[in-house]
Amino acid sequence: MARRFSGLITSENPNPMYGGGRNGVGIDRIVIHHNATTKKNIAMSTWYTSSGNYTSAHYEVTPTEIIGCVEETYSAYHCGGTGSNDVPKMSNPNERSIGIENVNSTGAPSWSVDPRTVANTAKLVRDICDYYGIPCDRQHVLAHDEVTATACPGGLDVDEVVRLANGGSAATPVQPVAPTPKPAASNIPAGFTPESGTFVNGDTPIMNRVGAASFNAAQGGYLPAFASWKYDSWKRVGNYVMIHHVYNGAHVFLPVREGSVAWGTFK
Ligand SMILES: [Zn+2]
Known part of the structure; x- marks a missing residue:
């Protein structure tokens, strides 16, 4: 039936x-x-x-x-x-x-x-x-x-x-654990330390570099004074610290610190 x-x-x-x-x-x-x-x-x-x-x-x-x-x-x-x-x-x-x-x-x-x-x-x-x-x-x-x-x-x-x-009661609801947001590993260049943040520039424009974390790499353009730049990782490059993000599929690097002097603030 x-x-x-x-x-x-x-x-x-x-x-x-x-x-x-x-x-x-x-x-x-x-x-x-x-x-x-x-x-x-x-x-x-x-x-x-x-x-x-x-x-x-x-x-x-x-x-x-x-x-x-x-x-x-x-x-x-x-x-x-x-x-x-x-x-x-x-x-x-x-x-x-x-x-x-x-x-x-x-x-x-x-x-x-x-x-x-x-x-x-x-x-x-x-x-x-x-x-x-x-x-x-x-x-x-x-x-x-x-x-x-x-x-x-x-x-x-x-x-x-x-x-x-079969009449059992619901298992104790488990609070779903939100995954810790972290940048996709594949985006982070070798040697860079993953860290998400925003750099807010000081009063001097900073030239960024495209393709490699080097002052010899192609110039991408100036980050204007007091402008913000989101980054997903950073690395010490010589006496500088460079931060990184991916823009339009390209790796872009921005020097933000020379020696102990930061050129802006970090949020
Ligand atoms: Zn099925």
Whole structure:
């Protein structure tokens, strides 16, 4: 017995999406995915038959929505593998399963999923398990990468989904740690010490140098008196200190200190 959608959906996406028959295969697995995008509409649009992608899922889950996409009656194209060497680790992966996609709350590299989305997916998993009599455990509720070779489901923890689906309480929310902003390493020339700041010039214009931290390098132009110059690193060059930034793809160097005398101030 099959049904169109779980009673938990908040809306149906009316666009025609990829789907196929189940060929008499019973539903006994749920496969969990992440969108690999923070935009639900971008994710769902890739499942439309007009997209040419031959991919789809039964549900799209967000912090506030459970959207019906491909009816449960049909198989969706979500875990069949990409062909060639990517052989699914179970038979009839799409025919036997229901695929749940989750929108990301952050992009690469963490691909996090909002705890509210995880909670909604857990409710949906519980409902699907109850409807079809599927054991709600990690043998039957799988991460996409447990079926085929893929980076999906990103930062989504399927253990947590199953724990919540079985009545567990949410794990203590972990305050995300903001990454320390630092200049891209590739921008910093060899020998320079990374440090972000702003140099505010004194009353004398300073000639900058392009391409190399040297007074023999090409002259780029004067930094006017009292003007500011953002820098990402610095280096002692002889009796001087030069600061660096990248401008229009070029390495630009500005002498700002001679001996112990700074030619301006640093913020
Ligand atoms: Zn996936």
